Amino acid sequence: MERATQGTAQRGTYGIGERQPSRFLGSLSEEAREELLSIGSRRQYPPGAKILVEGAPADCLMLLETxxxxxxxxxxxxHEALIAIRAGGDVVGEMAVIDGAPRSATVTAGEDIDVHVIQRRATQKFLGKYPEATLHIMRLSNCRLQSANSWRIVFGEFPVRVRLARVLAELAENHGESIGSHTLICVELTQSELAALIGSGERAVQHALAGFRDAGVVRTRNREMAVLKPDRLRAIGLLPPIGR
Known part of the structure; x- marks a missing residue:
């Protein structure tokens, strides 16, 4: 399938309920950003590679480049449950490096990725020199915590259909690529992963997706998902129209 290069939605971090918070690298001053990138090493990982493992020692921080x-x-x-998606410009493994606790989650490459790896001692030295970076990390952590708390409320208040519509709308916004009048979600998720994201059973997700397809709101084909009617999807998710 040929994909349009114009009108592509910006791909940012995504977590349950998050609406593309400021990326970590972009939040730093130019001086701090250049120094941070100078003290680590660049690595590449293929799809499926586990770059951080739950329970392992916190030996480094990772900046996602692509x-x-x-x-x-x-x-x-x-079993593992999907709790969030992170993308280029974001940071992972930051809190374990700061507090010294074991990794609280596993991070797996969803596609070919480029990562900037900074060892713990170098990270702590950098944070001591640039307090602004520590502040940004704490703000990011607080944003993620508030997002998780908001979704706990959503889980109890709304049915699966509404929760799934919200997740798909935000995936399209934060990880979407415009192809004509449609938006291709550029993240491959199984139905069990979608179920984990919205706190439901897989069968309920299958039923809700079938309803969306029958209504012409989304299209699924060859492990791809496209949003055909974004405003309708957002309405189902009780979200405001795009631009408001």
């Missing part, structure tokens, strides 16, 4: 990653945590039954 691509996206999936953030998962283990359930009590041992």
């Amino acid at each position: 691509g996206y990653v999936k953030v998962t945590r283990k359930r009590t039954n041992g």
